[in-house]
Amino acid sequence: MNVTPAPGPPGERTGPGRAVVVGGSIAGMLAAAALAGRADEITVVERDTLPRHPQPRRGLPQAAHVHLFMPGGVRAMERLLPGVTERLEERGARSLAMPTDMLVQSPQGWFPRWPQTHRILLCSRDLLDHVVRRELARQHPHVTVLDGAEALGPTGDARRVTGLRLRTAGGERTLGADLVVDACGRGSRAPAWLAGLGAAVPRETLLDTGLVYATRCYRAPGGTEPFPVVFVQADPRSGVPGRGAVLEPVEGGRWLVTLSGTRGGEPTADPDAFVDFARSLRHPVVGDLIAGAEPLTGVVVTRTTANRRRYFERLSAWPDGFVVVGDAVAAYNPVYGHGMAVAAQGAAALGDTVSAWGLHARGTARRAQRAVARHASAAWDLAVGQDVFYPGATGGRPTVRERLAARFVRRLMYTSTGSGETARAVNDVMTLEKPPASLLRPGVLAAALHGPRAPAPPGPPLTARERAAARLTPGPRSAA
Numbered sequence: 001m002n003v004t005p006a007p008g009p010p011g012e013r014t015g016p017g018r019a020v021v022v023g024g025s026i027a028g029m030l031a032a033a034a035l036a037g038r039a040d041e042i043t044v045v046e047r048d049t050l051p052r053h054p055q056p057r058r059g060l061p062q063a064a065h066v067h068l069f070m071p072g073g074v075r076a077m078e079r080l081l082p083g084v085t086e087r088l089e090e091r092g093a094r095s096l097a098m099p100t101d102m103l104v105q106s107p108q109g110w111f112p113r114w115p116q117t118h119r120i121l122l123c124s125r126d127l128l129d130h131v132v133r134r135e136l137a138r139q140h141p142h143v144t145v146l147d148g149a150e151a152l153g154p155t156g157d158a159r160r161v162t163g164l165r166l167r168t169a170g171g172e173r174t175l176g177a178d179l180v181v182d183a184c185g186r187g188s189r190a191p192a193w194l195a196g197l198g199a200a201v202p203r204e205t206l207l208d209t210g211l212v213y214a215t216r217c218y219r220a221p222g223g224t225e226p227f228p229v230v231f232v233q234a235d236p237r238s239g240v241p242g243r244g245a246v247l248e249p250v251e252g253g254r255w256l257v258t259l260s261g262t263r264g265g266e267p268t269a270d271p272d273a274f275v276d277f278a279r280s281l282r283h284p285v286v287g288d289l290i291a292g293a294e295p296l297t298g299v300v301v302t303r304t305t306a307n308r309r310r311y312f313e314r315l316s317a318w319p320d321g322f323v324v325v326g327d328a329v330a331a332y333n334p335v336y337g338h339g340m341a342v343a344a345q346g347a348a349a350l351g352d353t354v355s356a357w358g359l360h361a362r363g364t365a366r367r368a369q370r371a372v373a374r375h376a377s378a379a380w381d382l383a384v385g386q387d388v389f390y391p392g393a394t395g396g397r398p399t400v401r402e403r404l405a406a407r408f409v410r411r412l413m414y415t416s417t418g419s420g421e422t423a424r425a426v427n428d429v430m431t432l433e434k435p436p437a438s439l440l441r442p443g444v445l446a447a448a449l450h451g452p453r454a455p456a457p458p459g460p461p462l463t464a465r466e467r468a469a470a471r472l473t474p475g476p477r478s479a480a
Contacts, residue, residue: 016037016038016039016040016359017039017040017041017177017178017179017359017360018039018040018041018042018043018175018176018177018178018179019032019035019038019039019041019042019043019177019178019179019180019181019359020042020043020044020045020163020164020175020177020179020180020181021035021042021043021044021045021180021181021183022045022151022164022180022181022182022183022184023044023045023046023182023183023184023185023326023328024044024045024046024048024050024133024145024147025059025060025129025183025185025326026128026129026132026326026340026343026344027183027185027325027326027327027328027343027344027346027347028044028046028181028183028184028326029044029129029132029133029136030076030077030080030081030132030343030344030347030348031181031183031325031326031346031347031350032044032136032140032143033080033081033136033139033140033143033347033351034080034347034348034350034351034354035179035181035350035351035354036139036140036142036143038351038354038355038359039178039179039359040142041142041144042140042142042143042144043143043144043145043146043175043177044143044144044145044146045146045149045151045164045166045175046059046145046146046147046148046149047059047147047148047149047150047151048060048147048148049147049148050133050145050147051130053130054091054124054126054127054129054130054131055126055130056126059187060125060129061300061302061304062125062213062302062304062334063124063125063126063129064125064215064217064297064300064302065125065213065215065256065258065300065302065334066215066246066248066256066257066258067123067124067125067128067248067337067340068120068121068122068229068246068248068337069120069121069122069123069128069337069340069341070120070337070338070340070341070430070431070432071098071118071119071120071341071431071432071433072341072345072431072432072433073340073341073342073343073344073345073432074119074120074121074341074344075433076341076344076345076347076348077132077344079348080344080347080348080351081132081135081136081139082139083135084131084132084135085121087131087134087135088121088123088127088128088131091123091127091131091251092123092127092250092251092252093121093122093123093127093128093131093251094121094122094123094226094249094251095119095120095121095122096119096120096121096122096226096228096229097116097119098116098117098118098119098120098427098431099111099112099113099114099116099117099118099423099427100113100114100115100116101113101226101228101229102120102228102229102230102231103228103229103230103231103285103460103461103462104231104233105231105232105233105282105283105285105460106233106413106416106417107233107234107235107236107237107238107410107413108410108413108414108416108417108456109414109417109456109457110417110456110457110458110459110460110461111416111417111423111456111457112417112418112420112454112456112457112461113228113461114420114423114424115420117423117424117427117428118427118428118431118433120229120431122229122248122249122250123250123251124250124251124254124256127250127251128340133145146166146168148168148169149166149167149168150166150167150168151164151165151166151184152164152165152166152167152172153165153189153192153193153196154180154193154196154197154322155174156197156319156321156322157197157198157319158197158198158199158317158319159319159320160319160320160321161177161179161180161197161319161320161321161322162176162177162321163175163176163177163180164177164180177321178321178359178360179321179322179323179354179359179365180321180322180323181322181323181324181325181350182322182323182324182325182328183325183326183328183343184328185326185327185328185331186304186308186327186328186331188324188327188328190310190312190324190328191204191310194319197319199315199317199318199319200315200316200317202310202311202312202314202315203310203311203314204308204309204310204311205307205308205309205311205395205396206306206307206308206394206395207306207307207308207384207387207388207393207394207395207396208305208306208307208393208394208395209242209262209263209305209306209307209333209387209390209392209393210262210263210264210266210392210393210394211242211260211261211262211263211266211303211305211306211333211334211335212260212261212266212267212301212302212303212305213258213259213260213267213301213302213303213305213334214258214259214260214267214268214269214274214277214299214300214301215256215257215258215259215299215300215302216257216271216274216290216295216297216298216299216300217254217255217256217257217295217296217297218254218255218257218290218293218294218295218296219253219254219255219293219294219296220249220253220254220255220293221292221293221469221470221471222469223469224249224466224469224470225249225253226249227249227255227466227469227470228249228462228466229246229247229248229249230245230246230247230285230286230289230460231244231245231246231247232244232245232246232281232282232283232285232286233282234260234261234262234282234335234390235282236386236387236388236389236390236406237389237406237410239391240264240265240391241261241262241263241264241265241266241390241391241392242260242261242262242265242390243259243260243261243262243265243267243277243280243281243282244259244260244261244281244282244335245257245258245259245260245278245281245286245287246258246260246286246335247286247289247290254296255289255290255293257274257278257286257290259274259277259278260335261277262390262391262392262393263390263391263392263393264391264392267301268299268301269298269299269300269301270299271295271298271299274290274299275287275290275291278290279291283459283460285459285460285462288472289470289472292471305333305334306331306333306395307330307331307332307333307380307383307384307387307395308330308331309329309330309376309380310324310328310329310330311373312324312329312369312373313369313370313372313373318365318366318369319365320362320363320364320365320366321365322365323350323365323368323369323372324369324372325343325346325347325350325372326339326342326343326346326347327339327343329346329372329373329376330342330376330377330379330380332379332380332383333383333387336379336382336383336386336430338379338382338383338432341379341431341432342375342376342379342432345375345432346371346372346375346376349368349371349372349374349375350368350371350372352371353367353368353371354368375432378429378432378435378436379432381405381436382429382430382436384402385402385405385406385409386406386409388402389406408439408448411448411451412425412426412439412444412448413426414451414452415447415448415450415451415452416452417452417455417456418451418452418453418454418455418456419447419452419453419454421443421447422444422447422448425438425439425441425443425444425447426439
């Protein structure tokens with residue numbers, strides 16, 4: 001076995017050293033960007049052979065589905081790779097005005113298209129990953145990407161990680177490192193790796209609604225650009241399986257349409273059933289929009305959607321030189337659109353912690369792990385606070401605290417159908433720009449007590465131009 005040692009014993013160094021990041025997706029690439037300038041050498045280890053163009057890859061099956069990059073995450077990404085948002089827009093990504101260019105039917109009704117308060121980044125996941133990889137290589141050429149390499153586990157012991165064992169086509173080798181970052185996503189083996197070091201294993205919480213995603217890509221009808229995002233949300237408190245749909249305009253004149261259904265109400269891979277499922281939802285607008293559109297792909301189905309949280313930050317001891325980020329810490333029901341944003345915020349928190357304390361200092365990794373967890377926790381509470389109410393959800397029943405919080409959120413969502421100020425406060429939290437505690441401000445509480453100041457729109461607030469350009473094909477259940 002070949003061994004590439006770190007530059008020297010950790011206790012003898014105070015300056016930059018070597019970092020190894022495991023995982024070449026958004027979380028891993030942004031973690032590498034966060035460590036640039038804080039380590040002399042950075043190696044990203046990725047099992048897949050990364051494509052040279054915006055293309056699907058085996059290790060990222062969820063890339064086919066709708067991805068909305070929330071503003072809190074976009075801001076963190078831009079901090080780490082300045083100018084990356086502009087590069088994405090040059091390739092066809094769109095910075096969408098929220099909520100002006102979003103049609104959302106919440107369980108409490110349709111939201112008006114309030115004046116812009118936030119901007120969401122829209123593009124395919126393949127394009128996003130491709131541009132981030134290119135910008136990392138351009139801005140930080142000292143970062144090495146070692147693809148086609150399988151991470152076997154860290155070296156060291158319960159007190160300190162000293163490197164990473166990996167396997168390539170040439171055989172097994174070890175990369176010595178001062179810091180190993182696990183950004184392997186849902187497939188992370190961090191608990192097993194900790195056990196192999198002789199360290200404690202974290203408590204894990206799993207909440208599974210049985211959600212299934214089914215996505216198909218369509219050619220957008222000519223003249224529809226720019227077109228709003230259309231989102232028919234499920235109602236967790238309806239007593240029946242939660243079923244919803246999202247239509248996202250993406251680069252190349254395409255519409256990505258993702259259908260979702262919890263246990264007992266799942267969509268299928270049958271292309272002939274796709275439009276009918278969309279039309280059977282609480283409102284048929286998504287089905288009506290795609291009924292006359294040209295399909296460009298078959299239907300891609302994903303079933304790995306459970307909420308899972310690993311509480312690394314609560315362990316009484318933590319090895320120096322090891323940090324876990326992204327979905328490896330907390331993976332969410334994808335319908336909330338928080339995974340990429342939390343990964344970006346966690347990467348920025350990692351960089352800030354290493355910058356403040358140093359790569360080699362005792363306790364830096366533990367501080368970083370706790371900083372990463374703070375971002376993960378807010379999104380976790382938002383996701384689980386809703387999903388726990390779906391029929392058939394496994395992993396626990398709602399607590400008294402969760403029931404009270406859910407009632408408050410429902411009241412705020414109801415108020416948002418007729419109050420732009422309340423909608424902004426809610427969106428501040430849902431986009432991960434402000435913490436949930438911001439909803440307890442006196443002005444927000446007073447608005448929730450008063451309720452909506454105007455009635456909600458009776459149907460999807462499409463403009464006449466949007467209806468005409470989309471060649472909307474109404475079904476029998478459509479509102480006028």
